[in-house]
Amino acid sequence: MNGRPRNLARPARSAGPSAAWLYLAPWLAGFVLFLLVPGAMSAYYAFTDYSLLEPPVWIGAANFAELWRDPLFWKAVRNTAYYAAASVALGSVLALAVAVLLESHVRGRGVARAVIFLPTLVPLVAAALAWSLMYNPEAGLVNRALALVGVRGPNWLGEARWAMPALILMGLWNIGTAMVVYSAALRDVPRALYEAAEIDGVSRLGRLWHVSIPCVSPAILFNVMISIIWSLQVFGAPQIMTEGGPDHATYVYQLSIYENAFRYGRMGYASAMAWLQLLATLGIAGLTLALSRRLVHYRAA
Amino acid sequence: MGRVPAGTSNPVTRRVAIGTLGAGALAWAAWPRQPREHARAPRGRKILHYWEKWTGVEAVSLQRVIDVFNQAQNRLWVVLVPISDISSKAMVAIGGGDPPDVCGLFSYSVPLYAEAGAAMPLDEFPREDWCGEEGYLPNVWKLLTHEGRPWAGVNTCYTLGLYVNRAHLREAGLSESPPRTIGELDAAADALTRTDARGRIDRAGFLPNLPLWWPYSWGVLFDGRLYDRATGRATADDPCNIRALEWVATYPKRFGREAAGAFAQTFSRSTHSPQDPFISGRASMIVQGPWLANFIRAHNPGLDYAAAPVPLADGLPEPDVPRGLVEADVLIIPRNCRDPEASWEFLRFMQRREVQEQLAQAHCKSSPMRDVSPGFFAAHPGRVVGVFDAVARSPRSDALPPTRVWPQYADLLGGAFEAAWRGADVAAALRDVQSRAQRLIDESAALRARRAARGGVP
Numbered sequence: 001m002n003g004r005p006r007n008l009a010r011p012a013r014s015a016g017p018s019a020a021w022l023y024l025a026p027w028l029a030g031f032v033l034f035l036l037v038p039g040a041m042s043a044y045y046a047f048t049d050y051s052l053l054e055p056p057v058w059i060g061a062a063n064f065a066e067l068w069r070d071p072l073f074w075k076a077v078r079n080t081a082y083y084a085a086a087s088v089a090l091g092s093v094l095a096l097a098v099a100v101l102l103e104s105h106v107r108g109r110g111v112a113r114a115v116i117f118l119p120t121l122v123p124l125v126a127a128a129l130a131w132s133l134m135y136n137p138e139a140g141l142v143n144r145a146l147a148l149v150g151v152r153g154p155n156w157l158g159e160a161r162w163a164m165p166a167l168i169l170m171g172l173w174n175i176g177t178a179m180v181v182y183s184a185a186l187r188d189v190p191r192a193l194y195e196a197a198e199i200d201g202v203s204r205l206g207r208l209w210h211v212s213i214p215c216v217s218p219a220i221l222f223n224v225m226i227s228i229i230w231s232l233q234v235f236g237a238p239q240i241m242t243e244g245g246p247d248h249a250t251y252v253y254q255l256s257i258y259e260n261a262f263r264y265g266r267m268g269y270a271s272a273m274a275w276l277q278l279l280a281t282l283g284i285a286g287l288t289l290a291l292s293r294r295l296v297h298y299r300a301a
Numbered sequence: 302m303g304r305v306p307a308g309t310s311n312p313v314t315r316r317v318a319i320g321t322l323g324a325g326a327l328a329w330a331a332w333p334r335q336p337r338e339h340a341r342a343p344r345g346r347k348i349l350h351y352w353e354k355w356t357g358v359e360a361v362s363l364q365r366v367i368d369v370f371n372q373a374q375n376r377l378w379v380v381l382v383p384i385s386d387i388s389s390k391a392m393v394a395i396g397g398g399d400p401p402d403v404c405g406l407f408s409y410s411v412p413l414y415a416e417a418g419a420a421m422p423l424d425e426f427p428r429e430d431w432c433g434e435e436g437y438l439p440n441v442w443k444l445l446t447h448e449g450r451p452w453a454g455v456n457t458c459y460t461l462g463l464y465v466n467r468a469h470l471r472e473a474g475l476s477e478s479p480p481r482t483i484g485e486l487d488a489a490a491d492a493l494t495r496t497d498a499r500g501r502i503d504r505a506g507f508l509p510n511l512p513l514w515w516p517y518s519w520g521v522l523f524d525g526r527l528y529d530r531a532t533g534r535a536t537a538d539d540p541c542n543i544r545a546l547e548w549v550a551t552y553p554k555r556f557g558r559e560a561a562g563a564f565a566q567t568f569s570r571s572t573h574s575p576q577d578p579f580i581s582g583r584a585s586m587i588v589q590g591p592w593l594a595n596f597i598r599a600h601n602p603g604l605d606y607a608a609a610p611v612p613l614a615d616g617l618p619e620p621d622v623p624r625g626l627v628e629a630d631v632l633i634i635p636r637n638c639r640d641p642e643a644s645w646e647f648l649r650f651m652q653r654r655e656v657q658e659q660l661a662q663a664h665c666k667s668s669p670m671r672d673v674s675p676g677f678f679a680a681h682p683g684r685v686v687g688v689f690d691a692v693a694r695s696p697r698s699d700a701l702p703p704t705r706v707w708p709q710y711a712d713l714l715g716g717a718f719e720a721a722w723r724g725a726d727v728a729a730a731l732r733d734v735q736s737r738a739q740r741l742i743d744e745s746a747a748l749r750a751r752r753a754a755r756g757g758v759p
Binding site: 049051052053054055057059129132133136137138139152154155157158159160245246247248259261262263264265 | 386388389392393395396397413414417418419499501559562563564565566567569570705706708709712716719720723748751752755
């Protein structure tokens with residue numbers, strides 16, 4: 001590089017609002033075409049009977065009334081809540097624990113970090129198929145490993161009580177992204193705080209509880225929020241591995257939306273479900289943010 | 302890093318601009334003007350896009366048929382487009398106004414596409430060179446029509462039958478002939494099933510959940526019907542259907558719900574492969590479609606097997622007349638396709654007896670046509686095809702219920718099957734299915750009436 005730094009000596013010339021709109025135009029076009037308009041249309045379809053193949057017929061709130069009395073809708077709500085609660089809680093704790101472990105001075109932590117992050121690069125379909133084979137009750141790796149320690153493994157994907165835990169367990173395979181966020185946050189904790197705690201005689205566990213976790217609480221909030229949103233939208237793994245079975249034990253909300261929209265040709269009903277999900281997600285996110293005010297600590301810049 | 306010319310804030314230099322334009326022009330020049338498959342079409346042919354769900358050997362045989370059509374005339378060129386999950390994609394494409402020229406669907410889609418006006422009724426086209434009702438098996442014709450009008454052409458059909466491993470039957474000291482009654486089937490299942498010391502099923506004699514593809518079909522064994530065509534009502538809680546699921550429920554009781562479930566789950570991803578439960582000899586008897594013979598030929602040609610119509614409950618009238626539910630793959634001409642006459646010309650070609658026989662032989666199925674050519678069975682590679690042909694032709698066989706809510710109805714019946722499997726009250730489960738399925742049918746009819754009142758498709 002040579003010469004003086006660009007644009008530093010000369011005051012920046014304001015390009016005016018028209019240039020700003022010009023730069024925003026590609027995003028705005030995408031937002032309007034692929035989000036705003038389809039969103040508005042689906043809001044309308046939620047109050048219609050619409051099969052994609054026929055013009056929609058206005059039926060008022062009938063879709064919502066039907067949802068209220070549809071046992072499969074409630075089953076999907078319960079299953080999704082179960083999946084989200086378990087996978088968010090377990091995933092967050094495990095990712096934080098692994099990050100803390102890898103930020104301590106253990107040998108081979110670089111390799112371990114890479115190995116833990118790798119699964120996030122595996123396409124979902126490939127991962128789901130691989131896990132289906134691993135969960136095979138007779139020849140699967142999971143049950144063979146359990147057999148080595150004398151435990152008779154269950155029929156993971158074929159038994160109603162085990163299918164959802166199997167999916168949650170598989171989800172934990174993908175903690176790599178959260179772990180990286182926690183690792184970055186942990187490195188950002190001022191050393192002086194640890195030193196001060198050490199001088200005060202705080203144990204290692206105490207330092208983790210009273211120093212690390214409060215300092216990384218914004219990262220925890222971020223990861224929890226993202227996990228909630230993603231887990232409420234879980235679709236690929238149950239669709240590929242169990243198709244919602246057995247006995248609807250893994251019939252999650254998105255699967256229900258997909259089946260109604262594209263298998264049963266009930267786009268209006270599916271739109272009503274989608275809007276309820278959006279509102280529920282917004283509500284849960286808002287509640288999480290409200291709770292976080294007391295639990296999340298932001299350091300002054 | 303390049304220097305920014307003094308006196309200007311424009312970071313785009315002439316070199317960058319010319320380079321970008323040049324790269325753009327090069328990309329434009331190199332960009333293919335037409336899809337690769339169109340390039341193979343002789344000049345001057347009108348190209349038809351035909352969406353079909355088949356892959357593998359089934360798609361290869363279909364392509365052979367299409368090649369014959371493409372060579373036989375000089376006006377059209379059909380391009381086969383393999384589509385997975387075709388039901389949903391066809392719905393989106395046709396609903397979105399960009400349909401293929403011909404679309405291969407499942408027969409259960411016909412009522413929906415007919416009522417929605419998304420397919421063109423075939424009686425709108427000139428009848429010449431098309432066999433019409435007289436050409437098809439009666440049950441196949443039922444699947445192609447809705448409310449008296451034909452909406453689709455056939456593209457092979459199938460029913461289910463019972464395959465038995467004769468070596469296993471011999472080994473167990475049983476007759477080599479497949480069981481004819483439910484009692485015989487149960488006895489053979491007991492004799493053939495082997496479990497290991499831990500109670501796991503090592504070899505299944507017979508399990509109704511293997512594979513769990515047609516959970517709605519067991520009523521057939523007891524003469525149960527799922528739908529009354531005369532009244533347009535669901536009949537899920539027909540006493541025969543209740544008896545059928547009560548019989549299904551005896552299997553988890555006899556062989557252990559967990560053991561039977563684990564055994565079936567083990568093969569959930571290996572059907573039709575060398576590890577298929579029947580092909581690999583892990584299941585002695587299985588209810589499957591005619592195509593299984595094709596996979597046996599490919600993966601275990603030495604397997605000593607036989608097939609028969611599904612066994613029937615004791616005491617049914619005409620016990621020697623086979624029963625089954627006939628299903629079919631169908632071809633429709635989507636409404637708003639580019640050239641319906643051209644699509645019709647291809648669809649009509651596909652309805653020729655020799656074309657359907659060629660496909661049936663390649664797929665190891667029976668012919669969907671009323672008359673078969675003299676050499677059809679002799680040249681057929683499936684040695685049990687006669688069984689499936691007899692079931693498809695049987696006056697006691699039926700076609701799938703002609704209602705647009707069949708996918709939901711079938712899923713509800715699948716739920717009842719699972720309820721029976723876990724030991725729930727079968728009659729209550731089927732009564733629940735009945736009430737929910739009938740509500741779906743009634744609501745669908747009411748909405749259709751509202752659409753018609755607004756000037757839509759009646």
